Amino acid sequence: MGGVRDRGGLAISVAVVALALFVFVELPSIPADGGYSAVGPRFAPMLVGIGLLVIGLLLLRQALAGGWRDMPPPPDEPLHAPSFGWIAGGLAVQMAIIALVGFTIASTLLFVAVARGFGSRRLAHDAIVGAVLAAAVFLFFTRVLGLSLPASPLGVI
Amino acid sequence: MGGLEGLASGFAIALTATNILWAFIGCLLGTAVGVLPGVGPAVTIALLLPLTTQLEPTSALIMFCGVYYGAMYGGSTTSILLNTPGESASIATSLEGNAMAKRGRAGAALATAAIGSFVAGTIATVLVTLVAPPVAEWGLSFGPAEKFSLILLAFMTISAVLGTSALRGFASLFLGLFIGLIGTDALSGQIRFAMGIQELYDGIDVVVVAVGLFAIGETLYVASHERRVVETVERIKGSLWMSSADFRRSIGPWLRGTAIGFPFGTMPAGGAEIPTFLSYATEKRLNKGPDKFGEGAIEGVAGPEAANNASVTAALIPLLTLGLPTSATAAIILTGFQQYGIQPGPLLFTTQADLVWALIASLYLGNVMLLVLNLPMAGVWARLLTIPRPMLYAGIVVFATISAYGMRNSWFDLFLLAFFGLVGYVMKRFDVPVAPCLVGMILGPRADTELRRALQISQSDFSVFLTRPISAALLAVAVALVVVPAAMRWRDRRRARAQVTLG
Numbered sequence: 123m124g125g126v127r128d129r130g131g132l133a134i135s136v137a138v139v140a141l142a143l144f145v146f147v148e149l150p151s152i153p154a155d156g157g158y159s160a161v162g163p164r165f166a167p168m169l170v171g172i173g174l175l176v177i178g179l180l181l182l183r184q185a186l187a188g189g190w191r192d193m194p195p196p197p198d199e200p201l202h203a204p205s206f207g208w209i210a211g212g213l214a215v216q217m218a219i220i221a222l223v224g225f226t227i228a229s230t231l232l233f234v235a236v237a238r239g240f241g242s243r244r245l246a247h248d249a250i251v252g253a254v255l256a257a258a259v260f261l262f263f264t265r266v267l268g269l270s271l272p273a274s275p276l277g278v279i
Numbered sequence: 280m281g282g283l284e285g286l287a288s289g290f291a292i293a294l295t296a297t298n299i300l301w302a303f304i305g306c307l308l309g310t311a312v313g314v315l316p317g318v319g320p321a322v323t324i325a326l327l328l329p330l331t332t333q334l335e336p337t338s339a340l341i342m343f344c345g346v347y348y349g350a351m352y353g354g355s356t357t358s359i360l361l362n363t364p365g366e367s368a369s370i371a372t373s374l375e376g377n378a379m380a381k382r383g384r385a386g387a388a389l390a391t392a393a394i395g396s397f398v399a400g401t402i403a404t405v406l407v408t409l410v411a412p413p414v415a416e417w418g419l420s421f422g423p424a425e426k427f428s429l430i431l432l433a434f435m436t437i438s439a440v441l442g443t444s445a446l447r448g449f450a451s452l453f454l455g456l457f458i459g460l461i462g463t464d465a466l467s468g469q470i471r472f473a474m475g476i477q478e479l480y481d482g483i484d485v486v487v488v489a490v491g492l493f494a495i496g497e498t499l500y501v502a503s504h505e506r507r508v509v510e511t512v513e514r515i516k517g518s519l520w521m522s523s524a525d526f527r528r529s530i531g532p533w534l535r536g537t538a539i540g541f542p543f544g545t546m547p548a549g550g551a552e553i554p555t556f557l558s559y560a561t562e563k564r565l566n567k568g569p570d571k572f573g574e575g576a577i578e579g580v581a582g583p584e585a586a587n588n589a590s591v592t593a594a595l596i597p598l599l600t601l602g603l604p605t606s607a608t609a610a611i612i613l614t615g616f617q618q619y620g621i622q623p624g625p626l627l628f629t630t631q632a633d634l635v636w637a638l639i640a641s642l643y644l645g646n647v648m649l650l651v652l653n654l655p656m657a658g659v660w661a662r663l664l665t666i667p668r669p670m671l672y673a674g675i676v677v678f679a680t681i682s683a684y685g686m687r688n689s690w691f692d693l694f695l696l697a698f699f700g701l702v703g704y705v706m707k708r709f710d711v712p713v714a715p716c717l718v719g720m721i722l723g724p725r726a727d728t729e730l731r732r733a734l735q736i737s738q739s740d741f742s743v744f745l746t747r748p749i750s751a752a753l754l755a756v757a758v759a760l761v762v763v764p765a766a767m768r769w770r771d772r773r774r775a776r777a778q779v780t781l782g
Contacts, residue, residue: 130709134450134705134709138450138454145457148474152469153467161730162467163464163466163467163469163471165730165731166726167472170453170457170723173453174453174457177449177453178450180446181447181450184446190444190447190709191444193443193444193709193710197505197708199504199505199507202502202504205506206502208502209499209502210701212676213495213700216680216693217690217694217697220690220693221688221690225681229680232673232676232677232680233673233677234673236498236502236669236672236673237669237672239502239503240501240502240668240672240673241506242667242670248669248673251670252673252677255674255677259678263329263681266333267330270685270688271681271685271688272688
């Protein structure tokens, strides 16, 4: 059939099947004993595993037979990788440094990165807006809601 | 406690200064997030869940409900003024609403939407007051077998009825069911699928999944696929009021919309998308007014908006009386109850009567507040639409990360948030609905528990689900919902194929 057109659908179908296989690999480590009930903590995972496997295989069949059925038209614009990258990168950086530099600084960087992902080129403007927002939110969440968030090396915010 | 008696005591609680304030904050926030593209009520309530540690249950839940139906009011402003409608339930409104705005009739469109929402919301609340207590009483007779079958029915409807593909709906549902399994099993204390990661022993938090799938996923999608979309906001010209002719033309659609929306809300069919389009189609067929549909007919705004609000309000019946969420937002509100150790269901009306009735009373109150907030102030809300997209989405992402990180200050939660953001992006890109995943995650563990309880009582006899009449009926409906459409599609395809060979 010369190359599969629906590569995205194929990849997701394979992922669903893989998740099903993961469930079956893990199953033996869950005890089957249900006490007074006929079924124990292993039963529901088994059903979910079977469900995932059946769905995954059906999706796989559709993907191989010309693509998933009943799909809406693809988005007008193809994936713009730099935009995606800025946002994903911003999330990764925040994750990595939040414990070190505190919530406000890490979130300001995230804010700038996401804004950049949406095409903003005003670095200073975005940094100031982001810092003010992050600081305000930090104070609100820690003082009013009583959540604990890491402060920056400056202490207060 | 009967309906009216309960309602009276509910008003006594809802009308205290603090609760009025929280209802107002909820309505305000709800309208704002309804107007803003990129955030919806589900994400907002998820982000507000940490408040449950600070507030007493009644106040927090009154606020959550305010956000829930406030977002429906706010959503109409966006669908009328903006050329790109936000959520699916407001697409029907935007068809005529945006056309009206383009013709300089934005004021009348906003007015009929706000008043229609008020009329529908209030009628629906009256019906909730009357219908909820008997339904709860009926629900009291449910044992674990019935509860399991009911959850199964909800799974079927939310996966198979909504969306374009039942198969993709089920894929989403089972992903959610799997996520729900991760962590410590409530009945046996066994840890499942944690892969030795300690952070997973308590399970994955609903907030991380909901906010990741919706907010982060949406952000990634809009940033990378909708860069060239130009949003144009229509100006509100003229007064924010309707002429008496507009009013006469709106009354019928409002009432018909309410009649269409309410039953859909009570069924576990999820969401307000279907009734709004049904109402739109009905008004289009009945239309004898001076304006053609597609060119800005007020009937096409009045009907769907009423249907939307009626169905959203009616969805509180299965949520409060049976503990059954019929949409993603309702599922998050359910989580809000659970944060207080309260399980919505038939017992709620006896054990937490004050809370339930205060909540219902606050709906009456909220509808009045929202009418006042939305009608004269539509221009103020419309200005939210002028926030530049980079700032708006950057703000949404920052808010999303706080709620994830604030729970236990672990980078692992930020990782999960980003991971589910990626999953949410893929789901949106490949038309896999998100709501079934969330409902599966939240209701899955309960289905597991009820299943095992039922089998414990029946002494391991699986036929208990079929021998108890209510359970059997629920299962029959659940199976029919999947089998009948599938069989019809199969028949259509066979016919089409037969015609191809004949022709």
